[in-house]
Amino acid sequence: MRAVIYDAYAADNSRLKLGEVPDPKVGPGQVLVEVRAAGVNPVDWKLMAGGLDAMMDVWFPVVPGWDVAGVVRAVGPDTPEFSPGDEVMSYARKDVVRAGTFAQYVAVPASAAAHKPPALDWHQAGGLPLAGMTALRSLDRLEVAAGDTLLLHGASGGVGSAALQIGRDRGARVIGTASEPNHDYLRALGAEPVTYGEGLVERVRKLVPEGVTAVADFVGGQVETTLAVLAEGGRHVSVADNSVERRGGHWIWVRPDGAKLAELAGLAERGVLTVEVAGSFPLEEVGAAFDLSRSGHARGKLVITP
Template sequence: MRAMTYSAFGGPEVLSETRQPRPRFGPGEILVRVRRAAVNPVDWKIMAGGLEGLMDTVFPVIPGWDVAGVVEQVGIDVPEFAVGDEVVAYARKDYVHGGTFAEFVTVPVRALARRPASLTWDQAAGLPLVGLTAYQVLKRLGTGPGDTVLVHGAAGGVGSLGVQIARALGARVIGTASPANHDRLRELGAEPTAYGEGVVERVRKLAPDGVDVVADFVGGVLDTTLAVLREGGRHASIADHSVVGAGGQWMWVRPNGDDLAELGSLADAGKLTVPVARVFPLEELADAFALSQSGHVHGKVVVAV
């Protein structure tokens, strides 16, 4: 099969198109023919060696954890899906090796969900990692009706999904972003405010009694969180482990097909959408990574296989 691979840590220049064996799949796994795969910053951070102390790496590596595709074959212990089903997954494995920037990828059934009918292939590929991250943070914090939620980094990939999910859970949402993104946040249902100097006063003006929940998707904002969080409030971060010492939770996303199906239901109900910035062909993955690294992209970067 065609695949984009790297055999040493580095930048986009270490990527090349190669031929790899079609992956084998176990009894509880599914072989997915990839239609689309989405780029996330973790992909190129792993490629640079950033998670070497956390996860084992087996070279050559096919990067990528987000996938939307069609079931090609099913394991003998997978009655939930059939050949031809359209599916999505956050296909992270327990070690770094066989990812989604290839013609085929294996996915454990526990990580798989059906493709939301309301999302295009491009949008569907961009949903799993960012959607699950936001959803799992907000659910673990017990977000629900009556809560006022502050989302740090509300215009980012995870943050923009977090705004929509919090609203779908019945919460009021305040989101920090640069002024250029405030209209977009209003469209998503948030009350925008600028980050930086004076942000505590601006949030307090919107929520004089403090906020109930803070979801930090950028890091480096713990002082702001604690300054606006009401007594008894809950907070978590995906980017700053120091929140644990301040009564918060530090979280990393977990593959979960049931959670992903819930996100699909929100999308099909018109409560969740995934912005797509640009689509690249598979052989231009290095350019897709470079665009993601630039930080000057609003929406998901997707690869068509």
């Protein structure tokens, strides 16, 4: 099958290439998915640069990609949850970094898959799993509920926009940081936008003099700002900065979980959650997608479409 691979770590796209790799085997409890769309996440190019080498085993050559939406073409033994022809999505991270989703086919554990909701098209479904589940896990860890004032650092990105929508559905007041061109987008989703950068503490305190009750950092490097605007007894998490654990917060690392993904699918079906797609790229242009992701200026999700 056709797939994008890299055969060594690289901080740029120099090791990326399009090639032929063996078709995936489908073991017990697995499903073979024909990929229709695969979301791009910052972790994809950070992995390629060796950023997680101390944490995860890597077997070269690597097919990057952890998100997928597609059609089940085969199931392994004892996999009653799915049948060929089912439309599914998955956060398909495995214990060893090797066989990812930027390919024509990928085998994923049935426990990590969920049925694609009809409310989402292929591009949206392909971009939802990791971002949506990170947002959901963050808000679950924060125990966000009605009456909370929730601050989101990086509210216009894929994770931030999902957290914004989930937080609003739970009855929270949501304040989101973003560049000014994205303020109308945040308002349309139900948040109060503030510009990030110098003066952010003062801008948030002007909106919420008593301080916010919960903060989710989807950018990194925001601990001091978070603590400066957090009300007494407030909670905070980060997906990008493990130093929060030394400052009373929690570092979020989402797990593959089909049941949680199905929960997100239910929110999409209720009209609570949608996915902004910033762009789609064929396998030949994964490098361009990585460049745009690295820039930090993509609003919503980027997807690969084999």
